[in-house]
Amino acid sequence: MTQPSGDGAAMAAKGSYYSNVNEDLLQIVPATAKRVYEFGCGEGRLGWAYKTWNPQVEYIGIELFADATAKAREVLDAVHEGSAEDPALTTAALEQHGLADALVYGDVLEHLIDPWAALKDHLRLLKDDGVVCICVPNAQHWMLSVNLVAGHFEYQDSGLHDRTHLRFFTGRSLRRFVEGAGLQFTKVKRRRIGTQPPAPLKDLCKLIGGQSKASEESLYDDLTTFQYVVQAQRKTATPPMRIDFKKLADRGGFNFTRVTAPARAFNSVPGVSGSVYGETATVAANPDGPNVFVWQRPILRKASDLRQIPVLRRHKKLIITDFDDDPDLWPEIAANNYLSFRGAHAVQVSTESLAVKIRQWNPNVFLVPNRLTQFLPYAESRARTEPDTLFIGGFNRGLDFEAFAATVNAFAEQSQRNWRFLVVGDEAIWRALDTENKEFFDILPYDRYLNVMRRADVALLPCADSPVNAHKSNLKFLEAASVGTLALASRNVYGRSVAHGSTGFLFDSPESLAGVLREVEGHPDLDRIRLQAYEQIRRDHALYPSIGATLDLYRDLYARYDMLDGDLGERLQTHFSQPGDGQAAR
Structure with missing residues (x-):
């Protein structure tokens, strides 16, 4: 963490403040990043955690305190010691390492004298399509607000009343701060940690809402947000992508490699949302960009699923069957004339031999090998x-x-x-x-x-x-x-x-x-x-470095949606034109 003032003793007093990992911030650093700068990296724990997910990344820290810098150098690729508000440090980093895919600020901006100037200077380090990942405490949080109303503002060593906080942000002022730097929000996460809010808070929100334009619900959301975690990017013409997974019932770690981990990785990429559903999958669609529906190892039946497929097609969702084992293990698949494969626009599989077998029922089969999400040292x-x-x-x-x-x-x-x-x-x-x-x-x-x-x-x-x-x-x-x-x-x-x-x-x-x-x-x-x-x-075989290629594949398939959907319609009519199967038509 970068501090504008203080000494080593102050840093030591904070202890884990310099070594904790903010999981919410970690999850919005893009899986596709090849180079990352973190300002105020502390002992490098966030960067260390990210490198266990993305071993190929070059992760560079900037840190003010010498003790933290020394520890960070043990786990990061490079660390520059100095102030985040020193433009000379930005220039040196740019000359030594080059442009980055992400800039990270974990509870740092509130400690700077002029975060507006610092961010604008740091953007020299960011690629045109790069992102800024920020976590800041919420100055509107109910604990701080209640204390202010009561006339109390006692400084503490950490938290909302940290004595080294120089700047304060609410959700709205953070958005203005980001937009003032020429960026726009791509992801927002509200962190709710600490003491549970008192029951009368909702009544207070109702009272304030009645006297202002704010709704009771939005006020309560704002007052109970401890920190805002946001990802922001320069304006881009790339349309947003929505990827929905319908997973099998949880059984140990069965779904993790094929569903849970890829969804998390997709969700870290700007302009991409990845969601996982169980028995009931959403048909909500993104009107402005690609919509992908990944169906994990489905055993589709003519009697029921021929009615679901047209619903997905009406929402222009690209239906992808994910299959990672021999379909002969499930006799029902053959009994339903391989609807599990014929009823999808495309099929993704884990091995080439499986791809060869399934292409007899659907020609659009592609390989997405199993990959791993974390590599501890x-x-x-x-x-x-x-x-x-x-x-x-x-x-x-x-x-x-x-x-x-x-x-x-x-x-x-x-x-x-x-x-x-x-x-x-x-x-x-x-x-x-x-x-x-x-x-x-x-x-x-x-x-x-x-x-x-x-x-x-x-x-x-x-x-x-x-x-x-x-x-x-x-x-x-x-x-x-x-x-x-x-x-x-x-x-x-x-x-x-x-x-x-x-x-x-x-x-x-x-x-x-x-x-x-x-x-x-x-x-x-x-x-x-x-x-x-x-x-x-x-x-x-790490998952994170492969995510960009998978997204490119999905985008390429979606660009051919009309052709693939026409082929799907023909397969359904050809193979399921028996009486009672009229639902197969769109």
């Missing part, structure tokens, strides 16, 4: 690892493990080490392990699932040689590598992802698995292999 993940611990996990993987159970049991019995097994999601695997040194976890939320995997030294990824597994993605290997766990993987699924002996180990039979287990137990340099896998996955 390798050393941090390894610090949580328990030696001689083996992870096995997944849904309905008992049959995949069956052929290898005897091999694993023999290895555990003969080993000189006391191997412990962590099993997630499939109790059949846990029962097949002939040892008491095992722990079973039922279906877990995704972050807890990864934390269990992070505990393990080794992850066993067995896959039977079956038609279904021929279309399985490499997600389990990506997850293992991202948390620093060594992958032992079936060659039939992971042969193109794992470099044997370099980023993991491959096996294709119980006998070869036995050899791999012996090799791993005696290997002198497994940490090198783990680190190589981690660095490869962090470089090539």
Whole structure:
């Protein structure tokens, strides 16, 4: 954090004030950013957190205090020590690093002598389509307002009464501040934290509303907002895009990789909104730009869903089926003449083999590989690892493990080490392990699932040689590598992802698995292999750096909406023209 006055002792008194991560501010720094400047970066915690999401970003901090600067330099790509109000510092940053995609101010502007001049100077660092991300305390908050009415304004070390606050903003004055710099709001988030407002506040809002033009609801919103978090941008001609996801029912972390994480990433991009819905998905549409409706692994039925599809088409929503497994696992899909694919404008899949299979029912199939959202530093993940611990996990993987159970049991019995097994999601695997040194976890939320995997030294990824597994993605290997766990993987699924002996180990039979287990137990340099896998996955399989390409793909599809919709109408008429299917027509 940049302060216009004070000393190191004042900074130390604030403690976590310099090291906290504002999650709401973090989530509006665009996923597409390649370079970011943060003014008043403190110890660099916000930048550190963003770099775990976007490993390819160049994140540059500007910080006044030397102690905080030194700590920030340990986690950011570069840090300039100096005042945010020094134009010479802006010039030096521009010459050394160049233009950025985002400027970040986390509770900083209120500390500056002249934030209006500072922001205008800093805009020299911003690309034409870049964004400014701001968090400021709300001077209209009820706690401050009530104290003022009572004649109290006591300075404190932090919060709304911070003694180093020189400037004060309400929601309206913040908008004027931003617009005065030639920017416009693209996203606004109200942070409501701290003490619950007193019950009479609503009555007070009603009274004030009756004496002014303000509505009771808007007054209450303003008075209960502790901080405003906003994203702003120069005026742009790019039309806004709305992306709605209809997800499957939550089951552990099942939806996270394909729905929740992409929606969050999309929502960070200026002009894009990403929303997730469950059983009931909205048909609200953006009248000025592309509307995309992503339907996660739908099992569409003629009797009901042929009535939903025309509703989406009337709102000119681009219908995309998201599918990441073999459709033969669900006989209902075939029984309904593959409406899950024929009834969409396009289909996105996780593997090329799945794309080839589904193109027989819809020619507009494209690849959106599974990607990961966070990469903690390798050393941090390894610090949580328990030696001689083996992870096995997944849904309905008992049959995949069956052929290898005897091999694993023999290895555990003969080993000189006391191997412990962590099993997630499939109790059949846990029962097949002939040892008491095992722990079973039922279906877990995704972050807890990864934390269990992070505990393990080794992850066993067995896959039977079956038609279904021929279309399985490499997600389990990506997850293992991202948390620093060594992958032992079936060659039939992971042969193109794992470099044997370099980023993991491959096996294709119980006998070869036995050899791999012996090799791993005696290997002198497994940490090198783990680190190589981690660095490869962090470089090539992070979600944030890929979001721009996915958005471009959606925009390209939407530009061809009329043609794709005509093709969709023909598919529905051709394949569902039986009696009672007249709803398929638009």
